Amino acid sequence: MxxxxxxxxxxxxxxxxxxxxxxxxxxxxxxxxxxxxxxxxxxxxxxxxxxxxxxxxxxxxxxxxxxxxxxxxxxxxxxxxxxxxxxxxxxxxxxxxxxxxxxxxxxxxxxxxxxxxxxxxxxxxxxxxxxxxxxxxxxxxxxxxxxxxxxxxxxxxxxxxxxxxxxxxxxxxxxxxxxxxxxxxxxxxxxxIGDPEQRFREDPVRMLRAARFAAKLGFEIEKSTASRIPDMAELLLQVPSARLFDEVLKLFLSGHARASYEQLQELGLFRFLFPETQQALEGDQGKTWEAMLLAAMDNTDRRLLMDKPVTPAFIYAVLLWPVIQQRLTGYLSSGLPPAQALHKSATRALNLQIKHTAIPRRFSTVMREMWELQLRLDKRAGRRADAMMEHPRFRAAYDFLLLREQCGEIEPGLGDWWTRYQEEDESGRREMISELGNRGGGNNKRRRRRRRPKPAADN
Known part of the structure; x- marks a missing residue:
């Protein structure tokens, strides 16, 4: 440089x-x-x-x-x-x-x-x-x-x-x-410039800017500047959530997402942006969730390097997925059906997160669809796979599935199936569906309609 x-x-x-x-x-x-x-x-x-x-x-x-x-x-x-x-x-x-x-x-x-x-x-x-x-x-x-x-x-x-x-x-x-x-x-x-404590109190977002510049430029944060950040990170709670949403986009959608994440963790800032996610990272599955976050950030950085589009919905969906999974288990054990349990977990995760970083509805709606499709990607029998591919969020949900397999959250296999299905022609796809049988693809048999007995003829 x-x-x-x-x-x-x-x-x-x-x-x-x-x-x-x-x-x-x-x-x-x-x-x-x-x-x-x-x-x-x-x-x-x-x-x-x-x-x-x-x-x-x-x-x-x-x-x-x-x-x-x-x-x-x-x-x-x-x-x-x-x-x-x-x-x-x-x-x-x-x-x-x-x-x-x-x-x-x-x-x-x-x-x-x-x-x-x-x-x-x-x-x-x-x-x-x-x-x-x-x-x-x-x-x-x-x-x-x-x-x-x-x-x-x-x-x-x-x-x-x-x-x-x-x-x-x-x-x-x-x-x-x-x-x-x-x-x-x-x-x-x-x-x-000036006294770090005073300048951070004037605008706590300066702490995030320090982390972003260090990640973007590869610069070192000067000692007296960096040393005050962990003790003052809590001041971010005073910043309007809409402004913090914009700062998160600059951190994670500017081509240096992984480096930004590492800076945020090192300076003790990440927990005040995503407190529920940080709690999940400190839990039993913490290594799995961090591997998923880093894989998503690496993928985002690569796409930006190749001038491909990225969306805040995807990175936010990944950041909140550990929170959803933590709550999902409890809702399932209480007897809620999977779709309802996921919906409730997603609502709870979003409601907690918007207290810290606002998430516009145009993004949260896409996030919900990506999450809900994770339950439907395994339902492939009949014409379900074709219908799934026509869904406007299929590609994002498919990429999300690959991340889950890559980090070890779920067993690999389904992602590879969908990769091959997209590459096959019509006859190849029909063959893949027929090979599924009734395993993993949902019940392909239609329930027979019972015919009502004809009324007896009048004599």
Whole structure:
């Protein structure tokens, strides 16, 4: 990974001193001393940068896109930071809209691409009532609203990690480094700006972001940053479940699912996202369930690498399957039929999970279908196999079945049968069905209808 860029640079700013008095003096790196080129920036982002510049405002490319370029990665998103207020940005660009309440930003659309534009933010001062009315905290320290405008120096200190705090100036194509970002990128280090405890309390999701960046980039989380996470992981319970759902998707559907899972476990974060699943992982079948989770994550990473589609429904279905199985046994022992027991187990698992990470109905419905088809995949006699293959969730259910066999939850065999059945022609499929007989394929005999005796004729 080509992040070893400027080894000759020495650290001139300590992030833990972010609250110290005195203005920050940035290290300005001219265009001929850094590798970032406008050719690596999307046309939409350049349009926004130049539009702001021509409008008389400061305009900088900022954050993860610069980090990724410096690490030899292709950025997926481009963010812009400016001294223009959201209202001023909106007046400059016709296809734009102000979004957010907690963090007010502007989305500027060019074709299908959306560029996120944020105004320089400042830390609210206790003696500045005008600023404080736009800045609110919970008693725990979590920031509820943060719309206080400031300077680029103040904005740099409000960024979460040093690796995300570089600024690319469209006016002269220079890089501005306020917090030793270049050195940490060079050293492949993830470091919070400011006091870790305070910054995690302001936004507990930063703990998940640290885990995600470590997984995505292969960087090491700096010791003082990492050491506070296990003790503060419980703060995730204060974060809205809808926001945590989005964070889980970034962790598990961005091509580094296994590494993300390992980071979450190492930092003690996973149990606060999926507490019931964590309990199952610590039970007697824990190794089996973890093998299934890791296999699903590896499969997801491979599909993304091959540009194949993935869905949140599948990874969530796998994550909650251990929870369902734990409850299913109890419901079956109480005498409930398998389908009813599974339905009840699924409902209970989903109701508990949405307290931690929201699951939109469009995904939970698909998850239920995948789970319910696990009971029907063994019913293959007659035309049942053909009908099963026409089910819109068959492929997902089939992949799910293969995972269950792969991790040893169930005996292998059924998955191989379905693999061969999909490859056969019509005559081959009929032969496979006939070989089943009445074993494993359901009862193929139709019940004879009893004929009612004809009424006696009248004499």
């Amino acid at each position: 080509p992040c070893k860029l400027l080894k000759h640079m020495t650290r001139w700013f300590t992030p833990s001193s972010a609250d110290s008095a005195g203005p920050l003096e940035p290290r300005v790196i001219p265009r001929d001393q850094h590798p970032i080129s406008r050719q690596q920036v999307s046309r939409a982002a350049l349009n926004v940068l130049y539009g702001l510049h021509k409008g008389g405002f400061e305009a900088y490319l900022v954050g993860g896109c610069l980090r990724d370029i410096l690490c030899g990665r292709e950025p997926k998103d481009f963010d812009v930071s400016t001294n223009a207020t959201p209202e001023q940005v909106q007046r400059l660009f016709k296809r734009s809209r102000i979004i957010g309440r907690r963090f007010q930003i502007v989305h500027v659309r060019f074709g299908r691409e959306v560029i996120e534009v944020s105004t320089f933010r400042a830390k609210a001062s206790d003696d500045n009532q005008d600023r404080n009315k736009h800045h609110a905290h919970e008693e725990t320290g979590m920031v509820l609203r943060d719309n206080t405008w400031g300077s680029i120096e103040e904005d740099a200190l409000r960024r979460d990690f040093t690796i995300n705090a570089l600024y690319y100036n469209i006016a002269d194509f220079s890089l501005h480094d306020f917090v030793g970002s270049m050195e940490d990128i060079d050293q492949e280090t993830i470091r919070l």
